[in-house]
Amino acid sequence: xxxxxxxxxxxxxxxxxxxxxxxxxxxxxxxxxxxxxxxxxxxxxxxxxxxxxxxxxxxxxxxxxxxxxxxxxxxxxxxxxxxxxxxxxxxxxxxxxxxxxxxxxxxxxxxxxxxxxxxxxxxxxxxxxxxxxxxxxxxxxxxxxxxxxxxxxxxxxxxxxxxxxxxxxxxxxxxxxxxxxxxxxxxxxxxxxxxxxxxxxxxxxxxxxxxxxxxxxxxxxxxxxxxxxxxxxxxxxxxxxxxxxxxxxxxxxxxxxxxxxxxxxxxxxxxxxxxxxxxxxxxxxxxxxxxxxxxxxxxxxxxxxxxxxxxxxxxxxxxxxxxxxxxxxxxxxxxxxxxxxxxxxxxxxxxxxxxxxxxxxxxxxxxxxxxxxxxxxxxxxxxxxxxxxxxxxxxxxxxxxxxxxxxxxxxxxxxxxxxxxxxxxxxxxxxxxxxxxxxxxxxxxxxxxxxxxxxxxxxxxxxxxxxxxxxxxxxxxxxxxxxxxxxxxxxxxxxxxxxxxxxxxxxxxxxxxxxxxxxxxxxxxxxxxxxxxxxxxxxxxxxxxxxxxxxxxxxxxxxxxxxxxxxxxxxx
Amino acid sequence: xxxxxxxxxxxxxxxxxxxxxxxxxxxxxxxxxxxxxxxxxxxxxxxxxxxxxxxxxxxxxxxxxxxxxxxxxxxxxxxxxxxxxxxxxxxxxxxxxxxxxxxxxxxxxxxxxxxxxxxxxxxxxxxxxxxxxxxxxxxxxxxxxxxxxxxxxxxxxxxxxxxxxxxxxxxxxxxxxxxxxxxxxxxxxxxxxxxxxxxxxxxxxxxxxxxxxxxxxxxxxxxxxxxxxxxxxxxxxxxxxxxxxxxxxxxxxxxxxxxxxxxxxxxxxxxxxxxxxxxxxxxxxxxxxxxxxxxxxxxxxxxxxxxxxxxxxxxxxxxxxxxxxxxxxxxxxx
Numbered sequence: 074x075x076x077x078x079x080x081x082x083x084x085x086x087x088x089x090x091x092x093x094x095x096x097x098x099x100x101x102x103x104x105x106x107x108x109x110x111x112x113x114x115x116x117x118x119x120x121x122x123x124x125x126x127x128x129x130x131x132x133x134x135x136x137x138x139x140x141x142x143x144x145x146x147x148x149x150x151x152x153x154x155x156x157x158x159x160x161x162x163x164x165x166x167x168x169x170x171x172x173x174x175x176x177x178x179x180x181x182x183x184x185x186x187x188x189x190x191x192x193x194x195x196x197x198x199x200x201x202x203x204x205x206x207x208x209x210x211x212x213x214x215x216x217x218x219x220x221x222x223x224x225x226x227x228x229x230x231x232x233x234x235x236x237x238x239x240x241x242x243x244x245x246x247x248x249x250x251x252x253x254x255x256x257x258x259x260x261x262x263x264x265x266x267x268x269x270x271x272x273x274x275x276x277x278x279x280x281x282x283x284x285x286x287x288x289x290x291x292x293x294x295x296x297x298x299x300x301x302x303x304x305x306x307x308x309x310x311x312x313x314x315x316x317x318x319x320x321x322x323x324x325x326x327x328x329x330x331x332x333x334x335x336x337x338x339x340x341x342x343x344x345x346x347x348x349x350x351x352x353x354x355x356x357x358x359x360x361x362x363x364x365x366x367x368x369x370x371x372x373x374x375x376x377x378x379x380x381x382x383x384x385x386x387x388x389x390x391x392x393x394x395x396x397x398x399x400x401x402x403x404x405x406x407x408x409x410x411x412x413x414x415x416x417x418x419x420x421x422x423x424x425x426x427x428x429x430x431x432x433x434x435x436x437x438x439x440x441x442x443x444x445x446x447x448x449x450x451x452x453x454x455x456x457x458x459x460x461x462x463x464x465x466x467x468x469x470x471x472x473x474x475x476x477x478x479x480x481x482x483x484x485x486x487x488x489x490x491x492x493x494x495x496x497x498x499x500x501x502x503x504x505x506x507x508x509x510x511x512x513x514x515x516x517x518x519x520x521x522x523x524x525x526x527x528x529x530x531x532x533x534x535x536x537x538x539x540x541x542x543x544x545x546x547x548x549x550x551x552x553x554x555x556x557x558x559x560x561x562x563x564x565x566x567x568x569x570x571x572x573x574x575x576x577x578x579x580x581x582x583x584x585x586x587x588x589x590x591x592x593x594x595x596x597x598x599x600x601x602x603x604x605x606x607x608x609x610x611x612x613x614x615x616x617x618x619x620x621x622x623x624x625x626x627x628x629x630x631x632x633x634x635x636x637x638x639x640x641x642x643x644x645x
Numbered sequence: 646x647x648x649x650x651x652x653x654x655x656x657x658x659x660x661x662x663x664x665x666x667x668x669x670x671x672x673x674x675x676x677x678x679x680x681x682x683x684x685x686x687x688x689x690x691x692x693x694x695x696x697x698x699x700x701x702x703x704x705x706x707x708x709x710x711x712x713x714x715x716x717x718x719x720x721x722x723x724x725x726x727x728x729x730x731x732x733x734x735x736x737x738x739x740x741x742x743x744x745x746x747x748x749x750x751x752x753x754x755x756x757x758x759x760x761x762x763x764x765x766x767x768x769x770x771x772x773x774x775x776x777x778x779x780x781x782x783x784x785x786x787x788x789x790x791x792x793x794x795x796x797x798x799x800x801x802x803x804x805x806x807x808x809x810x811x812x813x814x815x816x817x818x819x820x821x822x823x824x825x826x827x828x829x830x831x832x833x834x835x836x837x838x839x840x841x842x843x844x845x846x847x848x849x850x851x852x853x854x855x856x857x858x859x860x861x862x863x864x865x866x867x868x869x870x871x872x873x874x875x876x877x878x879x880x881x882x883x884x885x886x887x888x889x890x891x892x893x894x895x896x897x898x899x900x901x902x903x904x905x906x907x908x909x910x911x912x913x914x915x916x917x918x919x920x921x922x923x924x925x926x927x928x929x930x931x932x933x934x935x936x937x938x939x940x941x942x943x944x945x946x947x948x949x950x951x952x953x954x955x956x957x958x959x960x961x962x963x964x965x966x967x968x969x970x971x972x973x974x975x976x977x978x979x
Contacts, residue, residue: 151851224848230815231798231849318816324799325814358705359713367724389801390812391819394750398743405735409728415694416727422701426713429706437698444694448687451735455742457672457679460749461808464801464846528664528680530805532846535854539842612713 110195116180126168133161162225174345201255211245229316257291272606283348298334332383346483357433358425371410431505435486446474467527493577500570511559518552578623669806752822764796767897784869801847837864889974
C-alpha cells in the first residue's frame with residue numbers, strides 16, 4: 074500500500090496525497106449523484122454511460138463480424154444485418170465517441186487542470202448529462218420500435234421511405250446534439266474565464282487547447298445536424314418535399330447538410346484524443362512537450378479547416394466536378410496539422426526517459442494506428458483514387474483506424490492516465506498492458522484486411538459477398554473477437570482496481586500540470602487554495618519519492634522525509 | 646467452410662493482383678499509378694514514424710538512475726520542414742489525382758450510349774434499339790457512356806475492374822463513361838467475352854448486397870452487335886414460356902416472387918394463375934391475364950391482402966409481347 078500523507082499532520086511538507094473524504098464519498102445516496110453539480114461526479118456518470126454504450130455497440134460489432142464469417146447466412150437475416158450495422162454506427166458515433174473524451178474525461182479533468190472548483194455552468198453541465206441519457210433512451214426506443222436500417226448517415230430518400238423508427242432515432246440525435254452543445258459551451262466559457270493566475274493561453278496544457286478547439290466545433294456545427302434531423306422528421310411526417318425527389322426535394326442537399334456537421338464531428342472525435350496523447354507522451358517520457366505552439370495552433374487549424382472539407386464525402390454523389398476539385402484541394406490542407414502533431418510527439422520522446430506504463434502503451438499504439446489512419450486518408454482525398462475506393466471497405470478501414478484505433482485508443486490512454494486521479498486507486502499495470510497489447514493486435518487484425526477488401530472490390534454495408542473475399546473476412550472477424558475480449562479485460566482490470574487496487578498517490582506518473590497537485594481522488598472543491606500555474610510541461614519540477622510511491626514537488630523533497638505519516642483517515 | 650490457415654495463401658487474391666482486380670479500362674492504369682504513388686509516399690512516412698518511435702522506445706526507455714535529458718522545446722526549422730515538405734507532397738497528390746479525375750469524368754463526344762435505370766435491387770441497361778438487359782454488355786476498345794437514373798432511392802454503379810463509380814440519384818441524371826481494354830495476358834490467353842462484377846455501392850436496403858450483376862465485354866463491335874440483335878429477337882428465338890422465364894430472372898421479379906410457394910416479399914407465382922385473390926380493400930378477383938398485366942403496369946392498383954404495396958411499375962420497360970411471355974410463364978407455374 075502506498076504511503077499516504079495526512080492533511081492533519083502540520084509537520085508534513087508534502088502535499089496531501091490521499092483523502093479519506095473525497096468527492097466520491099463526501100455525500101451519499103443516489104440523489105447525491107443524480108442531482109450533483111460536481112463536474113467530477115457528472116464526468117464519472119458520463120464515463121459509466123459511455124462504457125455501457127461502448128459494450129452495447131461492441132456487441133453489435135461482434136455479431137456483425139460473426140455474420141460476415143461466411144457469405145451464406147450464419148444467423149442474421151439481411152434486414153437484421155442492416156439494422157445491426159446501423160445501430161453499431163449510431164451508438165458508437167453519437168453515444169460513445171463524441172461524448173467519450175470531452176464529456177467524460179474532459180468533465181472530470183478540465184476544471185482540475187485549470188485549478189478551478191468547477192466548470193462555469195455546473196447546472197448546464199448536469200443538464201447535458203440528462204440530455205445524453207434522454208438521447209440514449211430514444212435510441213433504445215428506436216431499437217424497441219422496430220429498429221433502424223438507414224445506416225448512421227440517414228441518407229435520403231431511403232430514410233424517408235423506410236418503415237423503421239427513423240423519427241425516434243432522429244429525435245435521439247437531436248437531443249444528443251444539445252447535450253454536446255451544452256458541454257462545448259461550458260468548456261469555452263470555463264477556459265476563457267476561469268484560468269488561474271499565471272496560466273496564459275500559451276501556458277495551458279495542450280489537452281485544454283484540444284478541448285477548446287473541440288468545443289468550438291461542437292457549438293458551431295451541431296445546430297446544423299439538429300435542424301437537418303428536424304427537416305427530415307418534418308418531411309417524413311407531413312410529406313413536405315425537402316430531400317425526397319418524389320415530393321420535389323433534393324436528396325444530395327441532405328448529404329451536404331449531414332456532412333456539414335458530420336465531417337467536423339470527426340474532429341470532435343479525434344481532437345480531444347490528440348490532446349490526451351500530447352499529455353500522456355510528455356508525462357510518461359518525462360519530457361517537455363516539443364513544439365507547444367505548433368501543436369496548439371494545429372488544433373485550432375484542424376477545427377477551422379474541418380468546416381471546409383465536407384464535400385469530400387460526396388465525390389461520386391453527382392455534385393459538380395468543380396466543387397469536387399475544390400473540396401479535394403482543401404481536404405489535403407487538413408492533413409498537415411495532423412502530420413505536425415505526430416512529428417512533435419515523436420520529437421518529444423527523443424532523449425526522454427520513457428516509462429512503458431499502460432497509458433503510454435496506449436499512446437504508442439495511438440501513434441502507430443493514427444499514422445495508418447491519417448495516411449490512408451490521402452488516398453480518399455485524392456479524386457482519382459477516391460472514385461474507386463468510395464463506399465468500399467477501404468473507407469470502413471480508414472475511419473475505424475481514426476475513430477476506433479485513434480479516438481477510442483486515445484480515450485483508453487486517458488482513462489488509464491487519469492484513473493488514479495479519478496478513483497484514487499492504482500490498477501494492475503501488468504494486466505493493463507496485456508489488455509493494451511490485445512487491443513492493438515486485435516484492432517489491426519480486424520481492420521487491416523479491410524483495406525485489401527476495399528481495393529479488391531468489396532463494397533461496404535454488404536450482407537453477402539463474393540466467395541473470394543471470405544479469407545480476409547475471416548481474418549477480420551478473428552481480430553474483432555480478440556479486440557472484444559481485450560476490451561473486456563481492460564474494463565475488468567480497471568473495475569477490479571476500484572475495489573482491490575492500491576491507494577494512488579497524488580502524482581503517480583510525474584505530471585507537472587495542476588490536476589496532479591491535488592490529492593487523488595480530489596476533494597469536493599478540488600483545491601483548498603487556488604494553485605499557482607506554471608509551465609505545465611516542466612517535468613523537472615517534480616521528483617520521485619519512494620516512500621510515497623509517486624512524485625512530489627521538487628521543493629518538498631529533501632529534509633522532510635521523516636515526517637511522512639501512514640494514516641489518512643481524517644479530513645477537515 | 647474451408648479455412649486456409651497458411652497466411653500468405655490467405656492474403657492471396659486468386660483473381661487479381663495483391664491490391665487490385667485486373668485493369669479492365671483505360672482509366673484503371675492511371676488510377677492505379679496514382680494509388681501506388683501515394684502508397685509509396687505513405688509507406689515512406691509510416692516507416693519513418695514507426696521506425697523512429699521504435700528506436701526511441703528502445704534507446705530512451707527508462708533505466709534506473711538515468712533521467713530524461715533536457716533538450717530544446719522547439720525548433721522552427723524542424724517545424725517548418727515537417728510542415729512544408731508534406732504540404733508539397735500533398736500538392737503533387739492533389740494534382741495527379743485531379744488530372745486523372747478529369748479524364749474519368751469527361752465523357753468523350755463519340756461514345757456509345759446506354760441508358761441505365763436502377764431500382765431496388767436490379768439494374769436495367771437500355772440499349773439504343775430499345776432492348777433492356779440486366780447485365781451490362783459492351784464492346785471492347787470503344788467509348789461507352791452510361792446515363793443513369795434511379796426509380797427509388799440512391800444507388801451507385803461500381804465496376805471495380807474499371808476503377809469507376811458514380812451514384813445513381815433519383816430526380817436527376819448522372820453519367821459515367823469508360824473504355825474497356827484487353828486485360829494483361831500474363832496468365833495465359835484471354836478468353837472472350839470477358840466478365841467483371843458490377844455492383845451497387847450505395848446502401849439501398851434489404852437486398853443491397855444482391856444488387857450485383859456483371860459486365861460482359863465482347864471482343865469486337867461485330868460480336869457485340871450480334872449479341873444485341875440476338876437478345877432483342879428473344880420472341881423469335883424462344884418459346885413464350887422460355888422468354889417469360891428469362892424476364893422473370895433478369896428483370897427482378899425473382900427477387901420478390903418465388904416459384905416454390907415460399908413468400909419472399911410478394912406472393913409466390915406457384916399456382917397463382919387462375920386462382921382467386923383477396924385484395925387489401927377486401928374485394929376479390931381472379932388472377933387472369935388482365936389482372937397480371939395490370940399488376941405489372943400499375944402494381945398499386947390491386948394489392949393482395951397482407952402484402953406491402955412496394956412493387957415498382959414496369960411501364961415502359963416491358964413490351965406487350967414481353968408481358969404476354971411473362972403471363973405464359975406464370976401460367977406454367979402450377
